[in-house]
Amino acid sequence: MHFSETFSRMLLYTAAIVSLACVMAVFAFLVYFAWPVLAGGEWKDLLSLNWRPFQGHYGILPMILGSMYLTVLAMLVACPLAAGVCLFCSGLGPGPAAGAVKALVRFMSGIPTVVYGFVAAFTLVPFLRSHFSGSTGYCLLAAGLILGFLILPTIVLIGLSALERVDQELSLTCSALGLSRVQSLIHVIFPAAWPGLLAAVLLGFARAVGDTLIALMLAGNAPQLPGSLFDSIRTLTAHIALVVATDSQSQAYRSVFAAGCLLFFIAAAVNITVFRVQQKFGGLSRDG
Amino acid sequence: MFRRIFFVFLCLCTAVFSLQPVWAGSSDLSAFDGLSGRLTIAGGTAHIPVMKQAARQIMEHNPDIAITVAGGGSGVGVQKVGAGLVDIGNTGRALSEKERDKFGLKSYAFAVDGVGLAVHPDNPVNNLSKDQVKGIFAGEIGSWKQVGGADRQINLYTRDEASGTRSVFWKKALDKGPVAVEANVIQSNGAMKVAISRDPDAIGYLSIGHMDDSVSGVAIDGVSPTRENAKEGSYPVVRKLYMNTKGEPGKLARTFIDYLQGPRGAHIVSENGFIPAGQ
Numbered sequence: 001m002h003f004s005e006t007f008s009r010m011l012l013y014t015a016a017i018v019s020l021a022c023v024m025a026v027f028a029f030l031v032y033f034a035w036p037v038l039a040g041g042e043w044k045d046l047l048s049l050n051w052r053p054f055q056g057h058y059g060i061l062p063m064i065l066g067s068m069y070l071t072v073l074a075m076l077v078a079c080p081l082a083a084g085v086c087l088f089c090s091g092l093g094p095g096p097a098a099g100a101v102k103a104l105v106r107f108m109s110g111i112p113t114v115v116y117g118f119v120a121a122f123t124l125v126p127f128l129r130s131h132f133s134g135s136t137g138y139c140l141l142a143a144g145l146i147l148g149f150l151i152l153p154t155i156v157l158i159g160l161s162a163l164e165r166v167d168q169e170l171s172l173t174c175s176a177l178g179l180s181r182v183q184s185l186i187h188v189i190f191p192a193a194w195p196g197l198l199a200a201v202l203l204g205f206a207r208a209v210g211d212t213l214i215a216l217m218l219a220g221n222a223p224q225l226p227g228s229l230f231d232s233i234r235t236l237t238a239h240i241a242l243v244v245a246t247d248s249q250s251q252a253y254r255s256v257f258a259a260g261c262l263l264f265f266i267a268a269a270v271n272i273t274v275f276r277v278q279q280k281f282g283g284l285s286r287d288g
Numbered sequence: 289m290f291r292r293i294f295f296v297f298l299c300l301c302t303a304v305f306s307l308q309p310v311w312a313g314s315s316d317l318s319a320f321d322g323l324s325g326r327l328t329i330a331g332g333t334a335h336i337p338v339m340k341q342a343a344r345q346i347m348e349h350n351p352d353i354a355i356t357v358a359g360g361g362s363g364v365g366v367q368k369v370g371a372g373l374v375d376i377g378n379t380g381r382a383l384s385e386k387e388r389d390k391f392g393l394k395s396y397a398f399a400v401d402g403v404g405l406a407v408h409p410d411n412p413v414n415n416l417s418k419d420q421v422k423g424i425f426a427g428e429i430g431s432w433k434q435v436g437g438a439d440r441q442i443n444l445y446t447r448d449e450a451s452g453t454r455s456v457f458w459k460k461a462l463d464k465g466p467v468a469v470e471a472n473v474i475q476s477n478g479a480m481k482v483a484i485s486r487d488p489d490a491i492g493y494l495s496i497g498h499m500d501d502s503v504s505g506v507a508i509d510g511v512s513p514t515r516e517n518a519k520e521g522s523y524p525v526v527r528k529l530y531m532n533t534k535g536e537p538g539k540l541a542r543t544f545i546d547y548l549q550g551p552r553g554a555h556i557v558s559e560n561g562f563i564p565a566g567q
Contacts, residue, residue, distance in 0.1 A: 053449055126487075223469055
């Protein structure tokens with residue numbers, strides 16, 4: 001008995017240490033390779049708007065902005081939809097329909113990203129091209145819409161579980177106060193579940209920043225500042241995917257590590273925020 | 289009866305094996321007899337059809353050999369073979385001095401390929417001057433009307449920074465001239481064909497071996513991007529396709545390279561729209 005407890009504890013510690021060590025190793029690796037760029041004063045060149053590797057310009061600012069625009073657009077698509085779906089599934093909609101929608105969202109979360117990208121490349125892209133002059137169809141809007149759909153299940157499923165947790169504690173109280181289901185959802189449960197909902201949104205955000213394939217397949221990958229929703233853009237992730245295959249001795253190649261570092265920091269920042277929010281407010285709703 | 293057939297078969301096998309040293313240099317499929325193991329190939333996307341066909345023939349002939357073919361682009365080919373992750377790394381360009389020195393790579397050319405300009409089949413433009421091509425890719429010529437087409441915007445498609453196809457097109461068709469930043473960047477020859485075939489206003493460039501009826505080739509200064517023109521030398525935008533190994537290739541890799549450089553390989557190369565390197 002005692003032995004098995006020690007054993008399982010050791011197993012868990014090992015698992016934790018291995019995963020932590022992996023993350024630290026990735027970070028160390030990124031910093032090690034990005035260091036010549038950061039220390040050598042090349043970072044000034046990296047923070048320019050000009051990516052013309054064959055003319056000696058290695059600015060990744062367009063990609064940083066491209067990632068930002070695309071992520072914000074995807075969030076603008078996904079958040080209102082997710083809020084609606086969450087409310088619908090947790091009481092606003094009729095039971096069977098709510099169940100069906102929930103099942104559909106679960107199913108959506110299992111669809112491989114490449115399928116979204118592929119279908120959109122053959123439907124949405126030609127549609128945008130023929131209906132908006134001046135656009136090739138491969139653009140910020142196409143990638144933003146699809147990326148919004150891609151992160152929707154993440155936000156909805158995490159948000160729903162947060163709502164359900166709060167709902168279990170408060171629904172009796174709400175009924176006792178004479179609130180209807182709709183009233184209690186909108187005025188009590190939704191506001192009380194905000195830390196969980198924020199975590200859902202942040203994790204959706206992290207998924208959107210980190211996604212590579214949608215941007216690579218639909219955004220056009222032109223390293224420029226987008227002037228409109230119909231312009232071709234390149235994200236940091238797509239940039240890494242496109243440039244990682246170049247001559248590894250070139251300066252263009254080194255920009256990949258700077259981009260990797262940035263993405264790592266964004267992911268770390270989001271996760272730390274989620275953790276802090278959960279730590280600070282997560283317990284509050286449980287205590288009532 | 290069965291036993292007799294088996295005996296004859298055994299005799300034949302023995303005969304084949306004993307003859308093998310004589311045939312070893314002939315680059316026939318029989319060179320793979322008695323070999324076994326895995327051969328991994330990655331890199332240039334233009335190479336893929338040829339590699340796949342050769343791999344299929346070899347694996348059908350000798351099921352003890354497993355050959356995997358992956359893409360990734362010329363840059364990936366160099367890095368993977370350099371790091372020892374694959375046996376053969378394909379490139380659609382000659383290696384840079386640095387790459388060769390750093391990894392100790394050896395190159396084997398097996399085919400010549402042209403890189404041709406292509407537009408949507410509905411586009412009436414089928415000939416451009418070199419200056420027009422440069423103007424279009426630099427973003428100075430923005431409408432098909434300026435080069436004799438419809439009054440529509442030109443949608444530019446280019447390849448990624450690691451592409452050997454881009455490298456040769458940029459050097460030999462654009463004379464290292466600028467490519468507009470608005471151009472969409474596509475990451476393989478196959479994806480380029482799909483992009484052009486689905487966009488009526490597109491212009492892009494791809495390996496001649498990949499061109500088919502879904503896109504329409506555009507002549508530069510009157511010379512069409514066809515296999516015949518590339519072969520006789522009148523079409524200037526050509527490059528060699530290479531297989532690269534780290535140091536001396538192993539037995540299986542060596543046999544594979546010999547096979548592709550030999551007569552059977554040349555046949556596969558031609559069937560896929562490329563020109564065998566020897567010719």
